[in-house]
Amino acid sequence: MLFKRKTYHNLSDEELMRFLINDGDDRAFELLYDRYSGKLQCYFYRMLYQDQNKADDFTQDLFMKIVERPEMFDPNRRFSTWLYSVAGNMCKNEYRRNGRYQIVNEVPENPIPECFEYIPEPIDRALFEQQLQQAVNELEETQKQCFILRYQEGLSVKEIANVVDCPEGTVKSRLFYTVRKLSDKLKIFQYS
């Protein structure tokens, strides 16, 4: 149809960014925030020591960068990939500031039992999830980033390669060894 009112919800992330860059369109910004704030909040939460306040601050800082300098966005890249790469760099800076990365020293509420075969299944599953989160937090920075982007945020291997700026083969390799490391730590649950 020739005459049609612009509807923001139908626009892609890249088109919204174009409106934001050219016109400073706050409606476009609001929509981008609604689409990605939750995902990034979760990403920061997982990457930065499961600290809710820190995740809030980092989410705000990231979107503030977009408000202040939207022209930073490279139109040749996908917006989601670009956004996660900026978020990844922020995490790296935070690790550097803290001197490598902190290991969350949360003592599990339910320590891994010696005799797991006697644990009823619902408790077993909850315990597994808790232990998995703990194991993910203890991963190296690059492995953790790839694992979270792949299995939490659902990015493709190609997108992850763009985010972390390395070949796809490297990402696949990292994923393989990360899963192997986690499975070694948590193989105890296999029998339950």
Added chain:
Amino acid sequence: MILDKKLEGLLKTKKFFSLSQEEKAFVSAKMTAEEYQNFRLILCGSRNSLKKIRTAPSPHVKENLMAAMRAKKAKKQPLTVSWNAITSYRIPAWQAAASVVFLLCSMFLMKQQVVYVENEMAAPLMVDIDTVYETIYKTDTVFEKVPVFLTGKKNVNVKPSSLERDSNFAEKDANILLTNMETMGNEMNTVLNDISRNRLLADSTPIYKNQIHPASNSWLSSPPRGRTAGEDADLMKFLTEIN
């Protein structure tokens, strides 16, 4: 070792004992059955556990960002014209048609209005009187006196007698003056005065009016006497050789 798409797909969907012979062969090349089951545990478990911790940022984060966005826009607004927004703005077809009709109607009404004004103009009008200042430019002839200098040649390395010198120069001057007399008439006296005053043509010897009339001065038509510069030079050369 890499976790490729096919292996990942199998891990997410099938247990090891559910794999076909071909799939088992593919998996066995990469890992043992136990490893496969452990991998599967991690991938399936992480899909559930990681998605459970979905959190949303606190509402004040959005408020802060939108306030910053509005502040930036307010600062930027008066300076820029959003041509992109103007050109890409779309309106319904009926609005476009209505605006065209409105324009045509308004043009028609404007034309009617002009005729009405012309009829009113026929009525007598009050004319305001005001002082008008006019600049008048006057032209006049201005005469300027320009002095005229006549130049002549003079031999500088010859020393004729004063009489010869006078007569030589007087003859030349007279010829010039006679020519001028025919054309200039009354200006003769002025030229003579200038000659005598400025001593340009007659060196230091004054010339009087009665001396230069050809009728009363027969010497004006006789050939010049004395030596020229060339003759003088030859004479000097000759005398030098003799001596």
